[in-house]
Amino acid sequence: EAGVVQSPRYKIIEKKQPVAFWCNPISGHNTLYWYRQNLGQGPELLIRYENEEAVDDSQLPKDRFSAERLKGVDSTLKIQPAELGDSAVYLCASSSFGWNTGELFFGEGSRLTVL
Amino acid sequence: EDQVTQSPEALRLQEGESSSLNCSYTVSGLRGLFWYRQDPGKGPEFLFTLYSAGEEKEKERLKATLTKKESFLHITAPKPEDSATYLCAVSIIQGAQKLVFGQGTRLTINP
Numbered sequence: 001e002a003g004v005v006q007s008p009r010y011k012i013i014e015k016k017q018p019v020a021f022w023c024n025p026i027s028g029h030n031t032l033y034w035y036r037q038n039l040g041q042g043p044e045l046l047i048r049y050e051n052e053e054a055v056d057d058s059q060l061p062k063d064r065f066s067a068e069r070l071k072g073v074d075s076t077l078k079i080q081p082a083e084l085g086d087s088a089v090y091l092c093a094s095s096s097f098g099w100n101t102g103e104l105f106f107g108e109g110s111r112l113t114v115l
Numbered sequence: 116e117d118q119v120t121q122s123p124e125a126l127r128l129q130e131g132e133s134s135s136l137n138c139s140y141t142v143s144g145l146r147g148l149f150w151y152r153q154d155p156g157k158g159p160e161f162l163f164t165l166y167s168a169g170e171e172k173e174k175e176r177l178k179a180t181l182t183k184k185e186s187f188l189h190i191t192a193p194k195p196e197d198s199a200t201y202l203c204a205v206s207i208i209q210g211a212q213k214l215v216f217g218q219g220t221r222l223t224i225n226p
Contacts, residue, residue: 004158042119042202042216043159056213091158103149104214106158 004107018080025094138203
């Protein structure tokens with residue numbers, strides 16, 4: 001069974017440039033998450049989707065970040081414009097039983113460097 | 116404020132040297148505590164779920180335990196392949212339910 005697929009794996013951009021990350025969750029998983037992980041820290045939730053509905057986006061900096069999950073499958077996370085502090089690993093995760101079980105399946109992440 | 120703290124930040128052991136990692140939490144409305152393993156350049160990988168004080172879970176050389184204020188991840192006779200960052204996370208009720216991660220413990224097992 002294929003795992004959570006993310007792209008690109010690495011991205012280097014100048015500040016003020018836009019960037020987008022893509023995530024394909026495990027087939028059949030209706031819950032999708034975007035997390036941000038700074039170096040030496042644990043992941044922090046940015047947004048959680050149940051199917052195509054964003055049910056928790058309280059931690060998403062909405063002035064520059066946006067996300068969408070069309071048709072309840074793939075998802076895209078966009079940053080525009082990027083700032084130096086956005087350098088981090090952006091992790092996508094999915095689950096089938098809901099987050100209550102804590103069993104999330106993570107992708108390998110997209111490492112963003114903003115210069 | 117809900118908080119999850121892991122200690123130590125880093126731990127270096129010799130192969131076969133048993134030890135424990137700690138995860139302490141101060142949260143309201145705890146619904147569960149979870150342990151993950153993260154290898155460099157990879158996403159976290161789920162290990163265990165614990166729901167109530169006194170509960171224990173085991174997997175190979177790892178055993179996770181839970182009390183009302185903290186959890187321990189015991190590693191018995193570790194091998195170099197156990198080297199990784201171990202993350203603790205708690206699920207809480209805060210308006211909307213959410214999963215909060217600690218900062219992790221970086222474990223190195225020397226052969």
